[in-house]
Amino acid sequence: MTPVARISAAIEILDQVMAGEAAERVLTSWGRGHRFAGSKDRAAIRDHVFDALRCLRSYAWLGGAGGRIADGDDGPAPTGRQLMIGALRSTDTDLGTVFNEDRFAPAPLSTEELDLPDLAQAPRAVQLDCPDWILPLYDAVLGDDTDAVLACTQRRAPVFLRVNSNKATLTQAQDALGVDAIEAITHPLSPCALEVTQGARAVARSQAYLTGVVELQDAGSQAIIDALPLADGMHVLDYCAGGGGKSLAMAAKADLSITAHDIDPARMQDIAPRASRAGVQIKTARMNDLEANYDLVLCDAPCSGSGSWARAPQAKWLLQDTRLQDLTQLQAHILDESVPRVRSGGSLVYATCSLFAVENTDQVAAFLTRHPEFSLKMDRLITPLDGGDGFYVAVFTKNS
The missing domain is CATH 1.10.940 (N-utilizing Substance Protein B Homolog; Chain A)
Structure with missing residues (x-):
């Protein structure tokens, strides 16, 4: 043509x-x-x-x-x-x-x-x-950085890879990608992140990908996992697992017993082959099979996706204020559902790929009001100015 x-x-x-x-x-x-x-x-x-x-x-x-x-x-x-x-x-x-x-x-x-x-x-x-009604939501959080952040969403998002540290170092992964004419450079958001600078469309066919040396994952998403208090021997629940990207990233960080759950089991159908390729074990479970005393529960909650609209731009124009209200109610419900799954002294992690306070800091404040038995250990907002997608993470500790 x-x-x-x-x-x-x-x-x-x-x-x-x-x-x-x-x-x-x-x-x-x-x-x-x-x-x-x-x-x-x-x-x-x-x-x-x-x-x-x-x-x-x-x-x-x-x-x-x-x-x-x-x-x-x-x-x-x-x-x-x-x-x-x-x-x-x-x-x-x-x-x-x-x-x-x-x-x-x-x-x-x-x-x-x-x-x-x-x-x-x-x-x-x-x-x-930006839709007129959404611009104030950005301004409220980002202030003078709003225009620069929204300029990032006007451009195609970079392609990032997570190097599977169980199989290769960064340099070894770069060499393996080079065999298929794929060039990638390190990225400061995460110690395992590579940004593809050439040959992005060949990644899924490359031997480095097919053998589990690398996995497609945004650098911001990787930084979320870097913030988690993971240690060998922990029992971890990925409560809104989807395709299992964060489960895989956690499995590469420590020797964990990981259970993945999603309200729609069909979303988890790729977890088993992805885990096999990565050389790790991830168990999938329905609600009735979940335990009550996990060391860490990760809730990567459904959200507006406002931090990743460079990748899914149509979602920006489809979002309505009523849908945002529905999402915030769902996020609160997911957090409340997760509370009895966390053991005393354990961690509850709340994450979104949103930049809006109503889905992030407002949710955290409301959760702490409803559940005084938890305390906020840390939170972090990552914006596209950091180089990847926008993400928010909050880590709570369940007090003894």
Whole structure:
């Protein structure tokens, strides 16, 4: 496919996404229906689509949609064409080289499309690609750093790997990745973190990954595990385990007995093969099988994901205040459910990939009010300015 044909395809896909479809599903369907598109074509189209979702409001503004993000937002949702016009304008691309009469190219620009506003004229939330109602939530926590943090979410997030210290050192892992032409550098957020600088799309096929030397995991997520008071012989419960990424990271830190649990057991289906690849043992369990006296319980709770919207940009535009309220209620419920699972003197860990106080420090304060038998040992907020995704962690101790 030519570069302009890729842009035409991105316009088609974005039209469906703006109509309410999930981006991943539309991209998958498009690829199945266009077998002639090679892997490089699909990767380029995917990049166009996700870049547009990260910068939805600013691209919509530059494309003539006035910063709208959905139907009813003072007009119809932006079209794929408007978003790609905005994307190209943001890089000072000559639009005439793309929108022309060439075969497979999008149609030439109209008179109106030749006279569009500059981004400097847009409101702050539009320039930062943030919903109006969410911007104050960032400002309340980040203050003067808000604009810089939101600028990070406008760019593609780095690809990070966690080196499995049971199998390799950092240098050995870098050498193993190099066999498959993957280059990676160390990162200060975690002593086991590598940031991939070349060959990221080859990681999942590399021998280093297939043999468990490295695992895909954000550096911020790794830093959360580094903060935990883990020691050999501990019984640990990963209470909202999902695919088991944090269970695997904990298993690499100490000789632990780890149980993974998730309210949806289907989410844990990859834990067994991942653990086998990593050379560790992780038991999965349903609610009725959980014990009552774990040394450490980790609650990586469902959240807004506001610290990781560079990776999942569509979630930013789908979040509503009612959904955020539901999430905070669920987070409190999960914490309360975890209390009897922690032994006297043990640790309860609460983590989110959110930057909002309502999901982090406010939750901690409310939990301590409800459960005075716990004390806060430490908490930490990691932002994208630290180099990875945004995360929050709080470690409580259950008093004897």
